[in-house]
Amino acid sequence: MRLGLTPAFLVKIVSSVVLIPARSVHKSELVKMKLLTHNMLTSKSMKGVTVGYPLGINVVDIKVTEVDFNPEFISRIIPKLDWSVLWKAADTIGQLDDLPKELSQEYENDNDFLKKVHHVLLEVDIVNGELVCPETGRKFPINNGIPNMLLNEDEV
Amino acid sequence: MAESCVLGCESEELKFQMEPSGNSLKKLERKMRKCHAVVEKETGIPCSTSNPTKNVVVCNSGLSNGLTEEVVMESFMSFGTLDRIIMLPGKSCCFVVFKNLANAKDAFEHINGKLKIAQDNKPILLGYSETLPAVRPIDFRVKPPGLKVVPDFISEAEEELLLSLVNFDEDEGGDGVMKHRQVKHFGFEFRYDINNVDKDAPLEVGVPAECDFLWDRLKSRGLDFRPDQLTVNHYKPGQGIPPHVDTHSAFDEPLLSVSLSSDIVMDFRHRNGKHLPVFVPRRSLTIMNGESRYDWTHGITPRKLDVVPSEKGITANERGVRVSFTFRRIRQGECECIYKSLCDSHRRKAEDISNEIAAKLESTHVHQVYEDIADHFNETRHKPWPNVLDFVLSMKPGSIVVDIGCGNGKYMGINKNVFDMGCDRSFNLLDLCVESGYNVFNCNCLSVPLRDGIADGVICIAVIHHLANEERRKQSISEMIRVLRVGGRALIYVWAKDQNYYRKSSYLKQNRKNRKDETDITEQDEIKFSFDRVTLPIHTNRKQFLHQDLFVPWKLLNEGTISDEFLRYYHVFEENELDYLVRTFDDVEVIESYYEQGNWCIVFEKVK
Structure with a gap:
């Protein structure tokens, strides 16, 4: 645990990791809020919020599922990510697995690295927990893998 | 490639x-x-x-x-x-x-x-x-009702005089270099952001007095007309203007236009599918009255050549730089025309639902209904629209695609090489998506919780017709634009008011009676339903829509009999209405807009 590196808003509560062995999983088992989705989500449309990013993660339980590795897909997705946010999020939920903090220059050809990114982006699902607005502390629950980002009329 | x-x-x-x-x-x-x-x-x-x-x-x-x-x-x-x-x-x-x-x-x-x-x-x-097409050359004599083109209305010297009034330099483009042409306004500015003129803010420079000879000439031909607004458009070869109707509430009839420097073909289109190319020669005067002014759109296709009449039939004519002087009179008050389809005044009158009521209406008659009918909806919504599939499949590997209002996830998981995220207002529909293994989150399309510029593609299929006023429909489009990256594209589908645009759409065909004869219901037969302070008609399923804002019943069947009925609020779109909404944003360019089986559809690209 490198708590010193974890910003205050990324608070880790519980992390009960359920590992599913490598096998072809039935689709319906794939409940998911992936870190890739987390990398895109923001609370900026809330009244009074200017950036709303990144959202903190409080995890109740996560699930790890094997997903087919597509290196081309991963290397094309990487430039679209906020890398430091992904790194911190992976750290928060204990899935860092020595993923480097800095993005290397020639990641396209680094299969080991792409595999690690693949794992963090697509194989880790937050099943239950909550996302937290970094500015207001407003919590967005995640139930059954679905983040509820709905705002009340008075919050918009 | x-x-x-x-x-x-x-x-x-x-x-x-x-x-x-x-x-x-x-x-x-x-x-x-x-x-x-x-x-x-x-x-x-x-x-x-x-x-x-x-x-x-x-x-x-x-x-x-x-x-x-x-x-x-x-x-x-x-x-x-x-x-x-x-x-x-x-x-x-x-x-x-x-x-x-x-x-x-x-x-x-x-x-x-x-x-x-x-x-x-x-x-x-x-x-x-083996055979040849039956050649029916374009009959340039057929024109939309109310349109007149007077050839040789001005002399070459007068053409020179008019051209000298406006200076379109490469650098200084008058009131603005539009995407496809340059424009300059006199008398009143036509504001493309609001698609209207600010009637309380006349410009310092009115219609130039040098144009006065035109009004004397018109008077001698029996037309008493004096404009208070002039728009000068400058088109290079290859430039054009999208099909549009001059905003009804902004200008009276007639609309007058003098063409300078080059011949052009102007395309007139009617919502019944008629398309009439009209040859507008250099130095002619075009007068638009009645139906041609109110119920037809006109536009100039961006191309370098026009098909024009020739001795042998038709031929292609190279375009030169063309300048048009469009003279109009500002309308006082709202438009009272009978051509309601393209009338913004009519649209405003029909639609006066405040945000507060709109939110309640959507909550009760859209959100709650989808929660109640989710399972049945899921059973009936499997056949995807082919053009939506093509759009999703056209996304390059590694793209991020957002499906706003994804429903049961019909368009998700189709392109295996993209990352697709779906969102919807309905919890029950999202549960169905999760069962299928899709990435989804719950939100309202009025505020999408995604970072700016992250999406390569956005689709929004049959969603924004559930928003109860124009401000909200625009807000949802602005959210789509916000999440798109520059160069990213969006596709929107909405229900069309005209379910019969080309031929009967499958929605109407499902009513057996409609296959034989058109038994139109009249407004008297209608049942109305009141919600809060809004009273809207209830639609008869499998019939043409008679109104833009209405309730459409969803019937739950139990062993063949109707066990429950839910009223969904809809705003069905007129022709060009979706285009018009999208074109109010200046950071997008419309790629194509079309009609498909009772839907108006648009593809646009974020350009800046």
């Missing part, structure tokens, strides 16, 4: 393609078969390579993609005497008829797949046909 290189345009200095090798020969044959099928679909005339005739079909090039009769003549005449050339307006093919068969075969063998006169210097692909 690879395909266009094989038959491509890399060696521009070579007008003829190199002799194809075995592999590319197969490719060529495949391409030709495709082209033949397109010709047959477009003209009804089958063509082949196996049965040579005197009729040679240019299958991939015609008037619609810039091929002119002159170029065809030049390319084919060296092989023998030509009987005639048939150019079809709006088609990407044309027919060359030789006097004898041997010449036709000779031309075919030398030219097919080699002569680069198709679009972007690509080679033309040929075929033979």
